[in-house]
Structures are given as structure tokens and as C-alpha cells.
Amino acid sequence: MSRSQRCLVLGSINCDEVFHLPHTIRPGETLSSTGISRCPGGKGANQAYAVAMAGGGVDMHGCIGVDGVWLRDFLGKAQIGVEGIRTVENEVTGRAIILLADDGENSIGKSLVVHRLTTVLSSGANAQCASPSSLEGYSHALFQNEIPLSSTIACLHVAAPQHLVTVFNPSPVPAPEELRTFPWHCISWLIVNEGELFDLVSACAETNTPAYDGDGHSSILDLHHAEGFDDIGIICTQGARGILYFHPTLTAGKVLALPAAALEMALVDTTGAGDCFAGTFVAGLMRGEGLEDVLKVCLAACAACVEAPGAMASYASWEDIKRRSG
Numbered sequence: 001m002s003r004s005q006r007c008l009v010l011g012s013i014n015c016d017e018v019f020h021l022p023h024t025i026r027p028g029e030t031l032s033s034t035g036i037s038r039c040p041g042g043k044g045a046n047q048a049y050a051v052a053m054a055g056g057g058v059d060m061h062g063c064i065g066v067d068g069v070w071l072r073d074f075l076g077k078a079q080i081g082v083e084g085i086r087t088v089e090n091e092v093t094g095r096a097i098i099l100l101a102d103d104g105e106n107s108i109g110k111s112l113v114v115h116r117l118t119t120v121l122s123s124g125a126n127a128q129c130a131s132p133s134s135l136e137g138y139s140h141a142l143f144q145n146e147i148p149l150s151s152t153i154a155c156l157h158v159a160a161p162q163h164l165v166t167v168f169n170p171s172p173v174p175a176p177e178e179l180r181t182f183p184w185h186c187i188s189w190l191i192v193n194e195g196e197l198f199d200l201v202s203a204c205a206e207t208n209t210p211a212y213d214g215d216g217h218s219s220i221l222d223l224h225h226a227e228g229f230d231d232i233g234i235i236c237t238q239g240a241r242g243i244l245y246f247h248p249t250l251t252a253g254k255v256l257a258l259p260a261a262a263l264e265m266a267l268v269d270t271t272g273a274g275d276c277f278a279g280t281f282v283a284g285l286m287r288g289e290g291l292e293d294v295l296k297v298c299l300a301a302c303a304a305c306v307e308a309p310g311a312m313a314s315y316a317s318w319e320d321i322k323r324r325s326g
């Protein structure tokens with residue numbers, strides 16, 4: 001009997017404080033910002049938002065402080081289930097202090113590209129985020145690594161025996177020892193960028209290519225051959241170059257590539273592109289389309305994302321994503 005498709009996102013919810021700087025800051029320099037904005041963030045919330053924007057049913061499970069009620073309201077208005085967002089007394093909402101600098105070109109009318117200089121995270125209430133006691137009603141579960149890894153692992157131990165499709169974006173990357181002891185057999189899909197792939201291969205794989213080869217094909221195969229990884233589909237996002245992807249059966253054990261979707265406007269800001277990819281991917285899996293079609297929709301969503309500033313604020317509507325992916 002097929003069950004209805006719904007995704008649980010267990011992860012972080014942050015208040016992003018974004019400072020726009022006129023130029024790159026030097027150590028010790030005091031610099032007035034040209035603008036400051038506060039927006040919803042956190043990899044968990046970003047990815048839940050991307051699932052919802054791509055038309056997928058999704059519930060967010062996480063923690064905020066008493067100062068974060070506006071974040072729950074924001075996510076609820078985006079059609080994300082927010083019953084699982086707990087307010088922790090005497091704790092602040094997770095914070096990201098983000099320093100951005102525009103490139104020097106825009107003053108003469110050229111395209112404005114925003115460079116992310118630094119992000120400083122404070123986990124706040126995210127550190128209290130625990131696994132839900134029941135996963136009833138969920139077909140998919142999506143994880144990142146901005147909450148305690150033990151909570152993610154506890155949830156995976158419930159999800160795997162219930163045959164949920166589990167998608168893990170291990171960002172920020174856990175410590176090597178945590179990677180080596182992680183229950184990889186509970187994961188269906190792994191989504192990493194190139195740096196994360198390198199860290200995973202270094203920690204978990206026996207490889208004859210100790211230095212990252214910049215290509216990624218052999219790294220993905222090395223990871224596939226590592227203990228516990230044999231059934232996992234692996235996707236490596238490669239920024240402007242697009243993606244590499246692998247699945248033991250769906251790609252017949254081959255590493256395939258897709259280019260990034262063409263931009264319709266100038267590149268502005270790649271913040272949240274990886275999160276956009278992960279959430280759009282799970283929504284695609286829930287629609288039950290073929291893998292290549294799902295991935296092309298993800299690439300279209302990411303192209304729209306990098307043409308606008310911010311993370312969630314840059315995620316395109318489902319109509320726009322569909323139009324762009326043809």
C-alpha cells in the first residue's frame with residue numbers, strides 16, 4: 001500500500017543578521033555597514049522552505065528561543081507544518097552573523113555580485129533540538145548538521161526500519177571520528193558540495209588518491225566503496241559547474257554529470273544554493289519522477305536562487321521553477 005508523501009525536516013532554525021559592507025574588512029578594522037537586514041535562516045529551515053516552494057508537503061521539527069516566534073510564523077505562512085517547532089524557555093534562537101561585501105563593479109552600473117565574507121554561527125536553541133518520538137505519516141526525512149548529531153542519528157534509527165527515504169546534507173561537516181562511526185546504512189541519499197565530499201572521502205574511504213582530484217568522479221566511487229555506503233545515492237554539487245550524481249542502481253553504478261542551468265539574469269549571490277538543491281530534490285523524489293528529471297528541476301531552482309540575494313528570499317515559486325526547467 002502506498003503511503004502519502006510527506007517530508008520531515010529535522011534541523012536548525014536561525015535568525016540571520018546580515019551586514020552589508022562596502023569592501024572586504026581587514027583584521028582589526030572598524031567598518032560601518034551600508035545596510036543591515038534580518039531574515040529567516042538556518043539550513044533546516046532553508047531546506048524545508050525549498051521543499052514547500054517546490055510543492056512538497058513538509059513539516060519542520062526544530063527549536064527556537066522566545067525571540068524566534070516570528071520565524072515560526074514565517075515558516076507557517078509558507079505552508080510548512082510548524083507543530084514540531086518547540087519554543088525553549090531561557091534560550092535564544094540560533095543566530096548567524098553574516099558579513100557580505102558587494103563587488104567593486106556595481107558603482108559603474110555593472111552587475112552586482114555579493115561575496116559572503118564570513119558567517120558566525122551561534123547554535124542557541126538549536127542545541128536543544130531532539131528527534132521526534134514518532135515518524136508516523138512521513139515518507140521522507142531530510143537532515144543537515146546544525147543540530148546535535150546525536151539527534152539526527154536517533155531519528156535515523158527510527159526512520160530506517162520504517163523505510164523512510166532519508167536524505168542527509170552533512171553540513172557543516174562532522175568531525176572525522178563522527179563520520180567514521182555514523183550509521184551510513186540508514187541513509188538513502190547523500191548531498192554534498194565539493195569540500196564536503198573531500199572531507200567524507202578523507203575520513204571514511206580507503207583511497208589511492210589522497211589529494212582531492214578536483215574532478216570528483218573517483219572521490220564519489222571511493223566513497224561508494226567505503227564501509228556502509230554501498231546502497232547510498234550520492235550527489236555532489238559543484239557550484240557553477242552543476243552536479244555529479246551516482247546511484248548504485250538508478251545510474252547503474254556510474255557517476256554522471258549535469259551542467260548548472262543557464263542563468264536568465266546576472267549572478268548575484270550563491271547563499272543558500274545548496275539548501276535550495278536539497279529541498280527541491282526531496283520534493284522531486286516525493287513527486288515520483290525519474291532521477292534525471294528531478295535533478296534538472298533542482299538545477300533550475302538553484303539557477304533562480306543565485307540570481308537573487310539571500311537564501312529563502314531567493315527561492316523561486318514552483319511556477320517559475322517549472323517554467324525554467326521546461
Ligand code: ADP
Nearest residue numbers: 193237238239240242243260270273274299302
Ligand atoms: P553549496 O551552497 O552547498 O556550496 P553549490 O555552491 O555547489 O552548493 O551550489 C548548488 C547548486 O547551485 C549548484 O549545483 C548549481 O546548480 C547552482 N549554482 C551555484 N553557484 C552557481 C553559479 N555561480 N552559477 C550557476 N549556478 C550556480
